[in-house]
Amino acid sequence: MIRRVLPHGMGRGLLTRRPGTRRGGFSLDWDGKVSEIKKKIKSILPGRSCDLLQDTSHLPPEHSDVVIVGGGVLGLSVAYWLKKLESRRGAIRVLVVERDHTYSQASTGLSVGGICQQFSLPENIQLSLFSASFLRNINEYLAVVDAPPLDLRFNPSGYLLLASEKDAAAMESNVKVQRWEGAKVSLMSPDQLRNKFPWINTEGVALASYGMEDEGWFDPWCLLQGLRRKVQSLGVLFCQGEVTRFVSSSQRMLTTDDKAVVLKRIHEVHVKMDRSLEYQPVECAIVINAAGAWSAQIAALAGVGEGPPGTLQGTKLPVEPRKRYVYVWHCPQGPGLETPLVADTSGAYFRREGLGSNYLGGRSPTEQEEPDPANLEVDHDFFQDKVWPHLALRVPAFETLKVQSAWAGYYDYNTFDQNGVVGPHPLVVNMYFATGFSGHGLQQAPGIGRAVAEMVLKGRFQTIDLSPFLFTRFYLGEKIQENNII
């Protein structure tokens, strides 16, 4: 009977068919069914999340010790150091929540990628020095088994900051601080400048400081990918989603002076998935705000700044996105291979890009000229009117140049004093900040990551003391102004 039903050509093959397929001839996909059943049994067994009813593999986990909001270079640096400095392997579960995995608007990828130690604050100088040594030994820090070593494409050409008459004294005192901290900076007079860089026009320049070592520019994307790869190999989980809500509890306590204060503690982070209403409440112990230009929104979600102005409760996080343009131009008669990153007295800066007479640069606009940060559209008139004249004045060869392309990126600009915010918030006790570095976050990221990780794990800064960068200075009004912002 069987032989009549099934095709003749099978022959001996009939006997090898399984019992279930004899009836009718429709295929049951037995192998697929078996693997599905195995998956379901595995998910019931302890140690796995119960996915019986729906697939939740795209959602973040339900529990995580630390949630880092923002997956840029600062967030990944904090994740890396948390995993490096934890007391036992696997002691801390870290989740990095990044809204955009393509990093299309993230400041890290759009950055010019410079690193320099020429700051006025000793803490900034120490952070940059540590970051330079981190980048130098990056293949020891971020080594992953079986992965190729990272090529940061570092150009050690240095930074050349020019100062006019009125800034010369400040520059001298800055250089003294920098040398004391260990940065190798040399001061040059206009004559020495002309000897060394014949293409420069020293009109209006009284003094110049030239960084000799550990300064230059590198590829920020490579650092980001290297950190991401290493951090994933250390066991940090990544999630693409947006933080929409913090669920927190408050507790009324008395200070030592018997003043009532309300302390908040975040218990859950609601992470909403992309292009859907689905969200996952992630129970967490610590939240790290490394959201860059959008840190203020995250802080507002946590309740930072809700209160009467002038009080600690009412002090908002003064970080806002500021759009900055970078232009790439080609100039065949331009300065040669030895060009450092030159920062003019007017605020315009440029550096060599590659070996084909291409340069890139820009200028920070004044407060009145600030462009609208709603989008990343480039304004070419800004280059014509505000950047090119200064460049052409400083480097006469730049009078004939041709702009090849341009892009715009955000600074996480700290409107208070243009320096970063690091450390816990005094009232929302488990939210730590690592943001607001106004254009020099990338070059200080390794140092900042380590400082925040030390604060989280040990309760205080151990290697570099960043106590002047705590949040409380906004309430107390203690500005630590950084003068050398490009």
Place this chain on the structure above:
Amino acid sequence: MWDLVLEDRRMNSLRLVAPMWNGRIRGIHRLGAAVAPEGNQKKKRTILQFLTNYFYDVEALRDYLLQREMYKVHEKNRFRDKEWIRPDKYGHFSQEFWNFCEVPVEAVDAGDCDINYEGLDNLLRLKELQSLSLQRCCHVDDWCLSRLYPLADSLQELSLAGCPRISERGLACLHHLQ
């Protein structure tokens, strides 16, 4: 006071080879010297080549002798108007070395050394260095080149042949040395 961080790891392996061949060195040493590329030695070279192809031990001996010659050529410092100071067969420098503390060092040949970024500290303190050779140092990269500017006044020759980790970005910062 400066200490030289010049160590060749191959010396360790050579020490093991040396005692075995002591008896036969004198005989074959002449052949070993004939490996130098000279036109009139061509005939001897072909005999050696022929022997090398047939006997593994002849080949090993020739390589060992070549390495010894090369090692003598490397690992040396030059003092003004004096001969090269070389380490003896144990890799140690002789005692009269210390008499030369005050004499400035003019040339350093650090080829094939494992010198790295921190090791350059020692070399950069030599203010009258005229010739520096960092050939085939595998750890010298762009960061190390950016450290060479203190030698700008006196350095006349710099050799970086065969360093695999330097690129045009490091060479761009050599403009300090004029």
